[in-house]
Amino acid sequence: MIITHDIPWAACLSNQLFPAIKKGWKDTKMKPVHFFWGLGSNNLQEIAQVKEKGEEWWYIDVGYITEQITRYPTPSINDYDKTYFRIVKGNIHMTGGKPGDGTRHGKLIHQGIDAEFKGWNTGECKHILLAPSSQTVCIYMHGLSQEDWIKQAGEEIRIYTDRLIRMRNKPRPNNEWWGTDIKDELKGAHALVTNMSLSAIDAILNMTPVFAHQRNVASFICGQHIGKITKPMRPGHKTVNEWLKMVVDNQFKLSEIQDGTAYKLLMDQPNNLLKPEQIQEQLK
Numbered sequence: 001m002i003i004t005h006d007i008p009w010a011a012c013l014s015n016q017l018f019p020a021i022k023k024g025w026k027d028t029k030m031k032p033v034h035f036f037w038g039l040g041s042n043n044l045q046e047i048a049q050v051k052e053k054g055e056e057w058w059y060i061d062v063g064y065i066t067e068q069i070t071r072y073p074t075p076s077i078n079d080y081d082k083t084y085f086r087i088v089k090g091n092i093h094m095t096g097g098k099p100g101d102g103t104r105h106g107k108l109i110h111q112g113i114d115a116e117f118k119g120w121n122t123g124e125c126k127h128i129l130l131a132p133s134s135q136t137v138c139i140y141m142h143g144l145s146q147e148d149w150i151k152q153a154g155e156e157i158r159i160y161t162d163r164l165i166r167m168r169n170k171p172r173p174n175n176e177w178w179g180t181d182i183k184d185e186l187k188g189a190h191a192l193v194t195n196m197s198l199s200a201i202d203a204i205l206n207m208t209p210v211f212a213h214q215r216n217v218a219s220f221i222c223g224q225h226i227g228k229i230t231k232p233m234r235p236g237h238k239t240v241n242e243w244l245k246m247v248v249d250n251q252f253k254l255s256e257i258q259d260g261t262a263y264k265l266l267m268d269q270p271n272n273l274l275k276p277e278q279i280q281e282q283l284k
Helices: 014-024 043-053 103-110 135-142 146-160 182-186 199-205 237-248 254-258 261-267 276-282
Strands: 002-004 033-037 056-062 085-089 127-130 164-167 189-193
Touching (some): 014 033, 033 043, 182 199, 254 261
Parallel strands (some): 033 056, 127 164, 127 189
16 A cells, blocks of 8 residues: 655645556555655654554655756756665665666766766875755754764764865855855865765765765665774775665666666665675675
8 A cells, every 4th residue: 555645735746656556556565655855854763663663654845866857946846857865774874775787877887877886086185075964864863963973073083083074054045155066166175975865976986085974875884883994995996886776776767666666776776774794795
């Protein structure tokens, strides 16, 4: 029984995604299967209630490697053929999977989307870029405000290194990062530190090692312990490319959600709860 947790806003993209889910998802279970778009509205509370009941739930949000949607002032999809969404079971990022055959990864590159690993920066690296998740995600993941997470992460980094720490928040209208490109701030970065932000993927695709939460999609190929900040993980090309194949097999265009492609690919994936060491072993 499919249950979509609708958001009472006519412009919300869930109004396009949920009908696609209902059409393309095989409703073969008598038990409830919940779908949420993002963590806004009442979703934090409703996810907590669903988890308490032990019921199955899936999280939908913007894709990992995709043409970006317009967020402000009204959300919209600019190019349906290049815009992908992630659908994740019981989490906000995929934390388990298997590499695909590379077809979907190759298509992204052919579409002109930045999806190709270029190696790691070997030049002079002077600063650490601190890129927190949103306030809502910080509360969901840590029970902390974004401000408290930034303070905690900065203090922990400072224990192990005296490198300059630069901050980059999510670009929002009227904040200092609006209209800026993270690529510029990654130039010369020793590492990017985040919790759940997809800036981790931006960093990897721009030659910068990452430290992230173990439930971040980048945990497959990045460090999780700030104590190792002076020696970040720099996996080889084969490992990173296998990870990229896996990532793009877990994101889908609206048409692929509607025609059942997303359902089929997701049902072919292994259990979505692997430990970091299992993940890294899988990619060797």
